[in-house]
Amino acid sequence: MTIARSQLISLDVTPYYHCVSRCVRRSFLCGEDSVTGKSYEHRRDWLESRILKLATIYCIDICAYAVMTNHYHLVAHVNRSKAESLSTFEVIERWQQEHHLPWLIQRFVKRQLSCKAEIKRCHQIIQQWRERLYSLSWMMKELNFNIALQANREDHCTGHFWEGRFKSYALLDEAALLAAMTYTDLNPVRAKIAETPETSQYTSLKKRLDALEEHQPTPHGLYPFIGDRHPEQPAGIPFRLSDYIEWVDFTGRQLRQDKCGYISQDQPAILTRLSLSQTKALELVTHLERRRKRWIGSPGHLLLAKQRLNKKRIDGLAI
Structure with a gap:
């Protein structure tokens, strides 16, 4: 029996939801058609760019996403108060x-x-x-409509591109949120498209790891990790990024009978696999999550700030 969308998405119950949209036609959303040999890989960029753009317009925070060959996953936080x-x-x-x-x-x-x-x-x-700016249904409609319009134009056809409306699953607690995000970020590994999370293109975790290369704690358009909640903390995902990365790596190594892909046990731990700049940036993010400081910078810049403020000491974090 069909359940009304208003009952599936209730902000009085939870602000977190896992959404899935699947392509209805045989021609792929993304990937390569083995029959015709035509590649649709560029459509992954369409979808990723569109998700991140809408996140800056709508008051809906993106916790995780993964763009697959004929569907995509989205874990979202509906920010009504914002x-x-x-x-x-x-x-x-x-x-x-x-x-x-x-x-x-x-x-x-x-x-x-x-x-x-x-x-x-x-x-x-x-x-x-x-009200529409915090409507998950409205944002998903605009996301799917735009991609369908571009795909139909490219394929020189008309008709439905998506398999009905998107499916949504309410995430009622932190354990459910963690499970949905992990499932989403591991989708390319489970599908044997990628060997590791850091090589899984068009996923939120890959986007976060790429941002670490540029020493950015949170990439543009994604909801930040904040660690443990406390009153003065900004809004964000209630886990530490370093813990989440290790958890995804651990979960990806577990064999599943219903999935063909997994992270090989021969692979070193993910924190070992990351580049030096990623590791350094992640170390900084971890310190920020554990120790909230008003002043953050190199020892030289902290000293300069202390002198300009005419203070004997400041509550600083040296990086």
């Missing part, structure tokens, strides 16, 4: 990045309205946009 804290003009600014503003709203932005009825109507429209 959407409700946006100002009227912040809502308009976000919405117009993907949509054309009605003439009435354009006049509202230019402060050209004087009629109370028109102003009231504008606020009603903007409130509707605000």
Whole structure:
């Protein structure tokens, strides 16, 4: 029996959801068609770029994703409080990045309205946009529509590209969140597309590891890892990134009867496999998660900051 989407996604129950969309046609979402020999690999970039872009517009945080040959996984955190804290003009600014503003709203932005009825109507429209900015269904619809439009145009055809609406699974606790994220990031390994998580292209974990090369704790568009929660902490995934990386590596080594792929026991531990710059950056991230400091930098920069602030000592973390 079909269950209403409003019952599957209830923010009063949990803000975390695991979503899956699958391609309906034989022509692949991505990958290479073994019959025709045509490659659709470039579509992975379409989807990854689209996911990360929408994450900057919608108040929906991306915890994990994986783009496969005929489907993709998305683990999301619906940030309703963030959407409700946006100002009227912040809502308009976000919405117009993907949509054309009605003439009435354009006049509202230019402060050209004087009629109370028109102003009231504008606020009603903007409130509707605000609610859509934290609607998982709305974001998924826009994500899938854009990819289907590009794929149909490239394939010179019309019709459905996706297998109905996306499937969603509510993640009710931290254990469920960890399981869904791990399952998502290990998808290419389980499918024998990649040998290790760090070589799994178009996954959130690969994106995070690449960001470590640039000494960025969190890549643009992804929800950060924050470790243990406490009142002064910013919002984020309630695990440490270093712990998560090791957990994914450990889980990927376990053999599963229903999956053909796994991480070989001959592979060294993942923290050993990472490059020096990744290891150094991960060490910094781990320190940040465990020890919240107001001042972070090299010993020289910490000394300079202390002198400029005319302080004998500062609460700093040397890197």
